[in-house]
Amino acid sequence: MSTMLESRGLALVVAACLVCGPALAAENSGGYGLGSTPTAAEMERYFSPLPDGRGLPPGSGTVEQGKVLYDEQCAACHGQNLEGGAGDKLIGGRGSLVNNDPKKAPVKTVESYWPYATTLFDYIKRAMPFNTPDSLTNDQVYAVSAYILARANIIPAGSVVDAKSLAQVRMPNRDGFIPDRRPEKFPPVAASKAP
Numbered sequence: 001m002s003t004m005l006e007s008r009g010l011a012l013v014v015a016a017c018l019v020c021g022p023a024l025a026a027e028n029s030g031g032y033g034l035g036s037t038p039t040a041a042e043m044e045r046y047f048s049p050l051p052d053g054r055g056l057p058p059g060s061g062t063v064e065q066g067k068v069l070y071d072e073q074c075a076a077c078h079g080q081n082l083e084g085g086a087g088d089k090l091i092g093g094r095g096s097l098v099n100n101d102p103k104k105a106p107v108k109t110v111e112s113y114w115p116y117a118t119t120l121f122d123y124i125k126r127a128m129p130f131n132t133p134d135s136l137t138n139d140q141v142y143a144v145s146a147y148i149l150a151r152a153n154i155i156p157a158g159s160v161v162d163a164k165s166l167a168q169v170r171m172p173n174r175d176g177f178i179p180d181r182r183p184e185k186f187p188p189v190a191a192s193k194a195p
């Protein structure tokens with residue numbers, strides 16, 4: 001009796017699959033039938049500029065505009081002079097990451113550590129202000145990036161920053177990163193195997 005019920009159940013499942021199979025296949029023909037194609041506006045919010053500036057949006061901002069914004073929206077956490085507080089210290093410490101003086105602690109900041117200025121735009125746009133991330137316009141992000149770079153003496157105080165000029169900024173620690181040379185991690189490619 002139970003065997004009969006079980007086999008009848010199986011038959012029903014098989015029949016159901018035969019009916020729904022082709023319909024599902026048609027619906028899934030472009031993939032898994034999930035989600036929807038993102039709109040241009042949605043794609044614009046999902047971006048990650050590369051170090052060389054590709055992917056940075058249009059817009060621009062001056063150091064002066066950045067100062068106004070910084071004082072209003074960043075200084076409470078990062079300090080009036082970018083010296084840090086609830087948020088990180090943003091400037092200073094240049095050269096402190098590599099030294100032979102055991103008493104000299106490394107001071108890691110945007111100025112002393114970050115190899116590319118384009119990261120400033122990306123990070124601030126996505127993550128800052130800490131309490132209201134993603135609330136700044138592109139112009140505002142360019143402006144406040146300009147202000148931080150000027151306070152770090154990396155660009156002149158009169159600068160205007162946009163996608164092109166931000167990518168051209170040379171950060172002080174640009175050459176401070178070296179490839180991992182441990183042979184056990186990255187064995188040299190044997191000459192005979194090289195293409």
Ligand code: HEC
Nearest residue numbers: 073074077086087088108109110123124128129130131144
């Ligand atoms: C409510 C406090 C707060 C406010 C306001 C705030 N920040 Fe931050 N910020 C932080 C904290 C906390 C971190 C560290 C976050 C982490 O490491 O995950 C941080 C990290 C950063 C960093 C990365 C520093 C580093 O060396 O890694 C930058 C750049 C930055 N903030 C810029 C800004 C700017 C520009 C504004 C204003 C538009 C702003 N922040 C407003 C709290 C704040």
